[in-house]
Amino acid sequence: MEVKLQELNATEFPVPVELEDNIAITSLSQLYNWGRRNSMWPMLFGLACCAIEMIATASSRFDFSRFGFEVMRATPRQADLMIVSGTVTKKMVVPIVRLYNQMPEPKYVLAMGACASGGGPFKEGYNVVSGMDKYLPVDVYVPGCPPTPQALLFGMIALQRKIDGQSIANGDDVPWYGEGPAEPTPVPVLGPDIIDPRQMDMIRRQAEAAAESMALLGARDLPAATQMVAAKAETAVAEAVAAPVDGDALSFVLPTGGTPWAEAEDIREKRRLRALARKALRASRRAQAEGE
Amino acid sequence: METLAPAPAAPLTATSIDEALDYLKTAHPHAVKADDRDGYQGIIIDADSLLELAQVIRDDLGFDYLSSATAVDYLGEGDHMEMVYHAYRSSGGSALVFKAQTDRENASIPSLTPVWRGADFQEREAWDLFGIRFPGHGNLKRILMWEGFSGHPMRKDWREAYYEEEQKPFDSRWPGGHVHRSEEKNVFGKNVSYPADIDLGRLADTSERAVYQSLGLGVDVERIMDKDGFETNELVVNMGPHHPSTHGVFRMVLTVDGETVTSLEPVMGYLHRNHEKIGERNTYLHNIPFTDRLDYISSMGNNHGYVLAVEQLMSLGRRYNPPTYRCEALRVLMVELSRIVNHLWAIGFWLNDIGAFFTPVLYFIQERERIMDFFEAVAGSRMMCNYMRFGGLFGDLPERIKSVSNLTNDRVRDYNTMQFLTEMINERIPRTIDELELLLTQNEIVIERSIGVGVLSRDEAINCSAAGPLLRGSGVAYDIRRAEPYSIYPELDFDVAVENAGDMYARYQVRVKELRESVRILRQILPRLEATKGQSIWADGKVGAYAPRVPLGEAYGRVENGKGELGYYIVSAGGRNGTSNPWRYHVRAPSFINLTPLGAMSTGHKVADIVGILGSIDIVLGETDR
Numbered sequence: 075m076e077v078k079l080q081e082l083n084a085t086e087f088p089v090p091v092e093l094e095d096n097i098a099i100t101s102l103s104q105l106y107n108w109g110r111r112n113s114m115w116p117m118l119f120g121l122a123c124c125a126i127e128m129i130a131t132a133s134s135r136f137d138f139s140r141f142g143f144e145v146m147r148a149t150p151r152q153a154d155l156m157i158v159s160g161t162v163t164k165k166m167v168v169p170i171v172r173l174y175n176q177m178p179e180p181k182y183v184l185a186m187g188a189c190a191s192g193g194g195p196f197k198e199g200y201n202v203v204s205g206m207d208k209y210l211p212v213d214v215y216v217p218g219c220p221p222t223p224q225a226l227l228f229g230m231i232a233l234q235r236k237i238d239g240q241s242i243a244n245g246d247d248v249p250w251y252g253e254g255p256a257e258p259t260p261v262p263v264l265g266p267d268i269i270d271p272r273q274m275d276m277i278r279r280q281a282e283a284a285a286e287s288m289a290l291l292g293a294r295d296l297p298a299a300t301q302m303v304a305a306k307a308e309t310a311v312a313e314a315v316a317a318p319v320d321g322d323a324l325s326f327v328l329p330t331g332g333t334p335w336a337e338a339e340d341i342r343e344k345r346r347l348r349a350l351a352r353k354a355l356r357a358s359r360r361a362q363a364e365g366e
Numbered sequence: 367m368e369t370l371a372p373a374p375a376a377p378l379t380a381t382s383i384d385e386a387l388d389y390l391k392t393a394h395p396h397a398v399k400a401d402d403r404d405g406y407q408g409i410i411i412d413a414d415s416l417l418e419l420a421q422v423i424r425d426d427l428g429f430d431y432l433s434s435a436t437a438v439d440y441l442g443e444g445d446h447m448e449m450v451y452h453a454y455r456s457s458g459g460s461a462l463v464f465k466a467q468t469d470r471e472n473a474s475i476p477s478l479t480p481v482w483r484g485a486d487f488q489e490r491e492a493w494d495l496f497g498i499r500f501p502g503h504g505n506l507k508r509i510l511m512w513e514g515f516s517g518h519p520m521r522k523d524w525r526e527a528y529y530e531e532e533q534k535p536f537d538s539r540w541p542g543g544h545v546h547r548s549e550e551k552n553v554f555g556k557n558v559s560y561p562a563d564i565d566l567g568r569l570a571d572t573s574e575r576a577v578y579q580s581l582g583l584g585v586d587v588e589r590i591m592d593k594d595g596f597e598t599n600e601l602v603v604n605m606g607p608h609h610p611s612t613h614g615v616f617r618m619v620l621t622v623d624g625e626t627v628t629s630l631e632p633v634m635g636y637l638h639r640n641h642e643k644i645g646e647r648n649t650y651l652h653n654i655p656f657t658d659r660l661d662y663i664s665s666m667g668n669n670h671g672y673v674l675a676v677e678q679l680m681s682l683g684r685r686y687n688p689p690t691y692r693c694e695a696l697r698v699l700m701v702e703l704s705r706i707v708n709h710l711w712a713i714g715f716w717l718n719d720i721g722a723f724f725t726p727v728l729y730f731i732q733e734r735e736r737i738m739d740f741f742e743a744v745a746g747s748r749m750m751c752n753y754m755r756f757g758g759l760f761g762d763l764p765e766r767i768k769s770v771s772n773l774t775n776d777r778v779r780d781y782n783t784m785q786f787l788t789e790m791i792n793e794r795i796p797r798t799i800d801e802l803e804l805l806l807t808q809n810e811i812v813i814e815r816s817i818g819v820g821v822l823s824r825d826e827a828i829n830c831s832a833a834g835p836l837l838r839g840s841g842v843a844y845d846i847r848r849a850e851p852y853s854i855y856p857e858l859d860f861d862v863a864v865e866n867a868g869d870m871y872a873r874y875q876v877r878v879k880e881l882r883e884s885v886r887i888l889r890q891i892l893p894r895l896e897a898t899k900g901q902s903i904w905a906d907g908k909v910g911a912y913a914p915r916v917p918l919g920e921a922y923g924r925v926e927n928g929k930g931e932l933g934y935y936i937v938s939a940g941g942r943n944g945t946s947n948p949w950r951y952h953v954r955a956p957s958f959i960n961l962t963p964l965g966a967m968s969t970g971h972k973v974a975d976i977v978g979i980l981g982s983i984d985i986v987l988g989e990t991d992r
Contacts, residue, residue: 118610119608120614121614122615122637123659123749123750126662126749127748127749129727129731130735133732148609160637161637165512165636165638166607166615166636169636173608195644195655196640198644198647199526199643200527201510201635201638201639202639202640220749264512264514267527267557
């Protein structure tokens with residue numbers, strides 16, 4: 075690889091012209107990042123359709139080794155970058171988290187495609203995790219289904235720019251130089267459904283609530299509960315539409331139930347009802363105008 | 367006067383489907399009745415005599431190939447579970463459809479694995495997703511979900527965490543709805559209620575134990591003591607789901623004695639993304655882009671199978687026009703190009719597995735890139751083409767296309783489409799195949815590594831419902847394009863590639879031959895495209911293209927895809943429940959069923975050969991796990 079030292083020159087300190095190809099004056103962070111960004115080794119790890127485009131990106135036409143993603147390693151212990159290329163299922167997320175824990179720091183995660191970013195077209199499925207970021211910290215998201223090789227390259231370059239911005243002077247940027255070994259991400263457990271150990275408390279509370287026969291959102295009877303909320307919202311809409319439209323007519327209260335997301339739900343419903351009421355008002359005005 | 371039974375016009379194994387059904391009905395009047403529901407076909411067999419009659423169907427009537435076995439949940443439509451079997455003759459012809467019914471509670475239907483081993487995985491899938499037990503099945507455990515999962519998700523009354531409504535389009539979004547995200551209501555995506563006495567401290571993953579249970583772990587001391595000479599330890603090796611040679615997230619658990627494999631257990635479901643459950647919520651049109659993501663190497667072929675199945679149903683109704691000739695020609699063009707991509711990819715990655723790491727693949731990917739350029743120009747996307755529609759296509763060929771012609775630089779060039787196609791079909795692809803053959807067919811290492819490895823006998827291949835190059839490599843000349851022709855294949859001139867050895871090398875040869883046959887077909891398609899230039903791809907406007915009226919009934923549409931027989935079993939409620947969604951949408955995936963004989967094929971070979979054998983079957987996980 076041809077080393078362009080000029081690229082590294084980062085100070086105002088003048089380097090004599092005749093020495094430009096031999097000497098560079100730069101900061102330690104920049105030198106360190108320059109080395110890292112140009113030698114990212116992705117893990118050879120394909121999940122689904124996106125993996126095919128990842129292979130196409132690695133092959134001669136697009137060739138990501140031009141950017142330093144030269145060597146794909148099949149073992150996590152030699153990899154810096156995990157490209158989550160495809161749908162993450164509940165069954166697969168267990169090995170993925172384990173693989174991530176086996177990667178040495180510094181390590182990065184790139185979520186390739188709609189599925190890895192947020193569940194994608196399969197999100198509603200019962201075995202699909204809606205996005206890798208539910209379990210691992212994701213650095214770069216690449217949209218697309220699947221992303222074209224160009225898009226993946228763009229995502230990889232974005233990751234390089236992220237690395238450029240990190241500084242070894244800042245402990246938050248380089249947590250891998252902290253004291254002691256890094257905390258591994260807890261590996262999910264396949265029980266009756268997938269169980270994230272970080273949600274144990276919530277599950278315990280749910281189980282206790284179930285024992286006292288208090289239905290909580292998030293339990294098995296969730297769909298029925300959803301329907302209940304939806305039905306109530308519908309009657310509320312009917313009332314709101316029937317009522318004369320002014321600001322106060324919409325001040326009904328939706329059943330909240332004291333769950334953490336009920337508030338957000340409440341606000342969203344109100345916003346929606348207001349929009350519907352406006353729409354109804356417009357329609358009635360239009361009808362009136364046509365009548366005249 | 368005594369009436370004589372009419373003498374059969376032909377031996378039973380050569381009867382037509384109707385005659386065969388009549389024979390079954392007269393010979394077993396108590397166990398067999400005709401399926402006279404509207405739009406349904408075949409017979410319903412009493413579950414108690416299913417096994418006995420399956421034997422008759424296979425041995426006496428000659429339907430030796432069980433293509434598809436799947437379950438349907440008729441909740442609210444009779445409240446029973448039904449297993450639907452499609453059996454074919456390996457000499458060709460259409461399907462004998464037979465069904466068996468059971469109650470939804472304690473559903474149980476005798477296993478057909480003693481008759482057709484090909485039912486093995488499909489019955490396990492029906493147990494996993496529908497909760498039907500199969501007495502007589504030796505290894506009935508979950509196959510796609512993990513052991514310990516709560517419920518059987520494909521049942522109609524099982525609802526996923528992000529459940530919103532039974533069927534799309536959801537009221538919240540259309541018409542005039544607003545954006546509503548189900549995960550806002552259920553932020554953690556959970557739909558399980560945990561028992562109050564759940565002991566989270568001792569919660570352990572039991573799914574792994576189930577995998578290893580059937581392997582008979584532990585050392586059989588007597589057997590080791592019996593051996594003379596070498597004393598080798600038996601151990602269990604786990605390959606996958608993260609393994610560079612398993613073609614995705616497939617997993618194999620091997621027991622090895624030294625270097626020799628003594629048993630192999632495939633474990634799958636790591637990419638089970640609920641294709642069928644989502645497909646039953648979707649409208650018919652919604653499903654086309656989802657089929658792209660089944661066998662993501664050859665998405666055009668997946669589209670074709672699905673539209674054929676739906677068209678088969680639509681043709682029962684009144685408002686249906688079959689596709690025009692140009693449309694059919696374009697479909698064949700796309701499908702054959704996909705087959706070329708698929709086989710190049712399969713051969714390339716098989717070479718990876720037997721040791722030629724990545725260099726040969728690069729040459730094949732280069733060729734694939736050109737075809738991808740063409741797909742992108744025509745359908746708008748490289749891989750996920752979403753190109754075919756019911757009774758037509760997304761669009762005609764563009765006048766000109768842009769492509770990177772030489773891969774040494776990134777210069778994009780502008781071509782006339784027909785010229786681009788002609789050059790690709792007449793020159794580039796044949797040249798690639800010649801080069802491939804020159805370097806590989808007589809290559810000493812390829813021959814040494816592959817001849818005699820992973821042998822699958824003819825009878826076993828049929829019995830295991832193997833399909834595609836795996837079946838034809840074992841000496842069965844069964845290609846759906848000839849056995850039960852569809853589209854314009856009857857008028858095209860091509861041969862069915864077949865090899866008799868049944869080993870890895872034979873499968874490789876079948877693929878090379880099929881590449882050549884595909885080129886031969888494409889050469890016949892080009893003049894047909896020229897001749898039909900200007901003809902519409904839609905028969906009569908776009909009637910039914912975007913909101914197809916699918917009448918009541920069932921259909922099984924199947925195509926010869928690159929990996930084998932891809933079938934879609936679709937049950938339509940015919941709008942009876944006020945919707946236009948499939949009641950049942952099942953994909954008979956060749957990659958899934960072709961894995962049935964993997965264990966038998968691998969036993970006795972060395973660990974290093976296992977990946978090669980798997981590569982020679984050619985699976986893709988999107989289709990295996992769906």
